[in-house]
Amino acid sequence: MDDTLTTTLFNQFSAGRTPDKTDFNASKMFSLLEDPFGIWCSFHAPEGTAVYEVNRYENLKVRTDRNSRDIWIKEHYPGVEFIRAENETERFQATLRAMAEGKPAIANAVLWNLPQSVYGSINLLQRIDEGKSVFGPYHYRIVQFKRAHDLKEHYALQVSLLNHILSDIQKYTCRYTQVELKTKAVQVDYLDHEQRLVRELDFFRKIRSGQARPEAHKPPKAANSPWRVYANKVVAESKDLLMLPALSAEMRQCLRIYNINTTDDVVRAGLEKMRTILEEPFATDAYYNAVAYYHQKPVLKEKGHFPPPLKKRNLYFDFEATETFTKNSVSFVYLIGIWDKEENKYVSFVAKTPEEEIKIFEQFYDYIQDPQNTALYHWTEYEAKKMRKMAQENKHDEQKLNLLVSLCYDLKVAAQKAFYLPAPSFSLKAAAPAFGFQWRQDDCGAMDSMVYFTNWLKTGNEELLNKVLMYNEDDCKAMLFLEEKLKQADVLKLK
Numbered sequence: 045m046d047d048t049l050t051t052t053l054f055n056q057f058s059a060g061r062t063p064d065k066t067d068f069n070a071s072k073m074f075s076l077l078e079d080p081f082g083i084w085c086s087f088h089a090p091e092g093t094a095v096y097e098v099n100r101y102e103n104l105k106v107r108t109d110r111n112s113r114d115i116w117i118k119e120h121y122p123g124v125e126f127i128r129a130e131n132e133t134e135r136f137q138a139t140l141r142a143m144a145e146g147k148p149a150i151a152n153a154v155l156w157n158l159p160q161s162v163y164g165s166i167n168l169l170q171r172i173d174e175g176k177s178v179f180g181p182y183h184y185r186i187v188q189f190k191r192a193h194d195l196k197e198h199y200a201l202q203v204s205l206l207n208h209i210l211s212d213i214q215k216y217t218c219r220y221t222q223v224e225l226k227t228k229a230v231q232v233d234y235l236d237h238e239q240r241l242v243r244e245l246d247f248f249r250k251i252r253s254g255q256a257r258p259e260a261h262k263p264p265k266a267a268n269s270p271w272r273v274y275a276n277k278v279v280a281e282s283k284d285l286l287m288l289p290a291l292s293a294e295m296r297q298c299l300r301i302y303n304i305n306t307t308d309d310v311v312r313a314g315l316e317k318m319r320t321i322l323e324e325p326f327a328t329d330a331y332y333n334a335v336a337y338y339h340q341k342p343v344l345k346e347k348g349h350f351p352p353p354l355k356k357r358n359l360y361f362d363f364e365a366t367e368t369f370t371k372n373s374v375s376f377v378y379l380i381g382i383w384d385k386e387e388n389k390y391v392s393f394v395a396k397t398p399e400e401e402i403k404i405f406e407q408f409y410d411y412i413q414d415p416q417n418t419a420l421y422h423w424t425e426y427e428a429k430k431m432r433k434m435a436q437e438n439k440h441d442e443q444k445l446n447l448l449v450s451l452c453y454d455l456k457v458a459a460q461k462a463f464y465l466p467a468p469s470f471s472l473k474a475a476a477p478a479f480g481f482q483w484r485q486d487d488c489g490a491m492d493s494m495v496y497f498t499n500w501l502k503t504g505n506e507e508l509l510n511k512v513l514m515y516n517e518d519d520c521k522a523m524l525f526l527e528e529k530l531k532q533a534d535v536l537k538l539k
Contacts, residue, residue, distance in 0.1 A: 049178070050140045057213060059158040062133055068248050070164030070209075073202040075268065076248055080258035084251050085271035094270035101491035104498065105191065113189045114151070116224070117168055121149035124168075128152070139169075143179050143214070146171060150184070157209045162245070164206050170222075177216035184214060186221040195223060195230050201244060204237040259293065262286050262468040264477070279468075283307045287337060289469045290329035295322055310334035332464040335536065343464040344535045350462035351531045352453050356417035358385040361408075362519040363427050364512065366494040376401045377430065378497055379512065380408050383520035390517040394509070396501060402438055405431070409444040412451070420451040423472045423523050428452045455523055459530060476522040479529040483522070488515040 129135035156163040168187040177183040211217040250256035260266040266275035283306040318327040364379035376398040393404035435445035467478035500508040
């Protein structure tokens with residue numbers, strides 16, 4: 045082993061410091077592409093505005109992925125060396141040392157190029173005994189693992205950046221990196237992504253310097269944690285055009301050319317002016333959505349779509365689906381929750397395994413009792429679509445499932461046809477809070493509930509299941525709440 049080479053490379057590529065937030069971590073490529081406003085916030089948001097929210101789903105997925113990945117690596121590379129270190133500096137040093145020693149495979153590696161302000165973790169470095177590198181008559185190539193069926197754009201750019209860093213360090217460019225997906229391995233050609241990579245890193249530098257300020261997303265998730273709360277507040281308080289669900293990024297930019305920058309500006313511009321700028325139906329939709337915000341009232345589009353046709357029995361239901369977080373994970377509906385309006389109570393049916401999924405649908409059917417006088421209300425097409433699919437796959441229960449579908453009424457579709465709302469979208473999480481509804485738990489959303497459910501299966505801790513049930517109950521009650529608010533609302537009417 046050449047300690048002098050290791051020390052020289054470490055000094056060169058660490059530049060006498062450790063990575064900080066001014067450096068770009070390859071793992072942030074998804075954020076750069078999909079949440080650049082969150083990156084802007086990390087440099088320019090006021091101090092103290094970050095709110096760290098635990099992503100239980102992502103944390104569990106990372107742990108599960110790591111375990112599965114390590115098992116795979118040990119099976120396919122028996123002589124692999126796993127880098128273990130007390131801190132990232134020692135990890136980088138250990139990675140360089142293992143490369144200099146010519147280890148056949150190196151797992152849990154990290155590489156820096158801090159003079160260029162980039163760094164990143166590498167799942168596996170595989171030695172290739174050809175091509176001369178700074179280490180000798182061999183070089184290393186990257187193998188990354190992704191829990192997906194297909195290669196995503198940010199995966200390709202991420203591994204291309206890692207390959208760029210590796211090439212600078214080992215003084216040999218390995219054109220291809222390997223990405224192990226769920227069911228296949230794909231090769232990423234560095235040359236296919238080199239120019240795009242340069243553009244994205246330049247974009248990061250402009251965000252960092254303040255030369256570029258990207259748009260946020262629509263609330264209630266204007267940015268990812270820890271900037272979600274701050275971004276939601278900025279977008280709402282500034283009455284940004286993002287608050288109008290009808291507008292694309294191109295349409296918002298077009299309006300800004302005419303100095304129309306807020307929802308109030310849209311109202312002041314008037315419908316006729318909007319029609320000279322945007323095509324229909326976008327001009328009308330944007331204008332009346334802005335009017336709804338201006339007066340904080342729904343605007344009635346057309347009578348006859350709302351309220352829904354009440355029956356003798358009215359049930360508001362919602363599904364929760366999950367992954368099992370195992371090597372051969374299977375998605376299935378593990379919970380059917382119902383708010384029974386007439387009984388004023390919440391009812392739930394729980395499946396512990398994919399095999400039990402059909403049983404809770406049978407329980408759902410049995411709970412109906414009187415189909416002719418029952419209406420089933422849901423929000424979005426997911427529930428009805430899921431039952432249609434199950435009917436095709438379960439001939440024994442086909443008739444029951446199709447009957448359930450026939451009783452369904454999509455409240456979201458009805459609300460969209462009937463109203464413009466003072467809300468950034470017609471998602472339940474955006475529309476219900478616009479009228480005052482609040483979910484009771486801050487630490488349990490759709491993704492969190494998957495984790496709580498998975499941990500309940502492992503531990504039997506009923507408190508975990510109760511959190512999931514409370515979240516689902518609130519989803520069901522939010523539908524009824526919103527329906528009643530819209531029925532009672534003092535609405536404005538189209539001119």
